[in-house]
Amino acid sequence: MSALSYQPILPRPAPRHASGALAWLRSNLFSDVKTGLSTIILGGLLLWFIPPFLNWSLFNAVWTPDVQACRAVQESAACWGVIAEKYRLIIFGRYPFDQQWRPLIATVLMMLMLVASCIRVFWKPWLAGSWIAVLTVFFILMYGNSLGLAKVPTDSWGGLPLTILLATLSIVMAFPIALLVALGRRADLPAIRVFCSLYVELIRGVPLISVLFMASFMFPLFMPPGLTIDVLIRVLVGITLFNAAYLAEVVRGGLQAVPKGQIEAAATLGLSYWQIQRKIVLPQALAMVVPSIVNSIIATFKDTSLVSIVSLYELTGALDMAINADANWKPFKLQGYMFIAIIYFIFCFSMSRYSQWVERQVNKSKLR
């Protein structure tokens, strides 16, 4: 009997109020027993670790360049005095002390240029022109020997300016090579295709350090007798050729993503091979791979630290030089490493955030 009688299902309770800090906490940290337990355990661990770390790194730390004070707290606190004492050596390397305004201006100029290149409004042909101008100014400032500036040979260059110079210049020079190699790998001409593939696969198969060894030990043998080339230029050539292979693969990925119909349509319109590539294919392909290109730039920026192994004193090498030479400060090398780690982090992190932003922009244009 009762099976036939009408029994309304009780209305479900309204969903819990789902906004505000408390609701966020509940849904994100204590949504069920397992989540709650892991929150408590992890939170406990963090509470256990973070205060001692903050004490070590901030509250008890020594901030003045005072060796005695640093020694006194060595066991229990960080000594940032080492940075206060050595920061000019770390950032500018062996560049003559009274001339260090030159790398400072040059670096700031270069960084402004980098930032400008990230802004879409400036993606115009004159950007290339201003890059050449800025690089020229950079070299005149750094090298001197003209305009009343004293000459500073390249082996005195070091620190952050050298890092930025190596990263920027090798990417700027690698880019045209990468474009040609990427096009060559997709060309109809077998000899050129084979050569380009060989180049890319060979370079990508070996570590950068072996390329750098080659640049610093073998390169002098390659040159005609009597011709010596500055070690900075040799290393720059090595990094450029290395980056070009990686960038070429990135660009090739973009080229492959351009639909074949685009090329056929352009050919039907009577455009020549180079016209097709320049006006139809590359603009589409490059727009697609901007995030990957930025990632390559990040990788290059980090890779510049390797040149310290072939005795160029960029940021990592300059730190070693600055601290190893001074027995007083040597026990505090870890703080030095942390300092340059933070510099690297700031650069790489902002670039990766930029690449994520570009990726979102590119995806936005695809949504219609």
Next chain:
Amino acid sequence: MSLKSAPKKKRWSWRSQAFRGLIYQIVAIGVIVLGVWFLASNTLTNMRVRGIQSGFDFLNQPAGFSIGESLFPFDSAESYWRAFWVGLANTLRVAVVGIILATLLGTVIGIGRFSRNALVRGLCSTYVECFRNIPVLLQLLMWYLLLTEMLPSIQNAWQAGPFFLSKGGFNYPIPIWQAGHAWALAGLVIGIALAWLYHGWARRQFEATGIIKSMFWVPLGVVLASALLAWLLGGAPSALDSPVKGEFSVENGGALTPEFLAMLLGLTIYTASFISEVVRSGIASVSRGQTEAAAALGLDPGLEIRLIVLPQALRVIIPPLTNQYLNLTKNSSLAVAIGYPDLISIANTAMNQTGRAVECIAIVMAVYLTISLLTSLLMNSYNKRVAIQER
């Protein structure tokens, strides 16, 4: 209106694309050959002028330097040839262990970024951002500094049971080889064979009846049980070669040097941050509808991951994962900066001693190329297995 007849096709004309292509290629080959000839002739002249000897005959000469750690015994009277082998073995050792650990850590962190717990999510993404954005060389140097400066001296080594940790590295007990271990090994092999047979049977059962047998715990149990049984049959040898704290060093047992530990820690932690991104993007590439459909079919979360998410995510994951493995192997060349005797360090020493830069760099490049190509081949064949089987 007169119809113009189509111009006769001339083969050897500048207007023919094929002809132009041929010319371009000949020019390109010519330029490359000329370039290589130019470099080679310069090199030969320079070597003659500077009196540098060339050739690979130095490989048979005694190396004259000792190597801090090696998988097989090496002393300075042995040849360069063998020194290079020691270096290669050291490279592979740190690369293989690093790859395994980085895969595990990277997978855990990659999955952690999908956690329902905001704390876990936050920690995982902090980890990725921190370690991905600092050069691996710097990280290696930092780990090495930490391991050699901040740890207690050997006299005051930290001890946990038979394990020691100090500036001298990490010491652990190893079992002393006895006949019983051969039994255990044989048992292990038999166990694996049995598990393989079971796997085939369970698969046929599944195809015939649709009933899923345990594919993980039962085979694992079979392998372990048979190894344990054989070990017991072999007399259950349990003698351990435990490290003992001596006057100046921790003696006996197995040891990991601080150089190896620094390499392993640095490479694992750095690469894991990239692998976790690979894993994350792989999982994110499986659309939500797939998991919802699986849940609607009544699969429990474990099966859902194993049968639905993983096979689809792996397709996206494998190619970039291969790249990360290759990167780790190539980054192991940074060992030269902290003195771990890998291939590059050995080549560097050999180069300084013999002056044969060209040969040493050629050996290094050839070895890394071979490793890269082999890894790519291996991973490509695995990739083919997980790729979509299209008709």
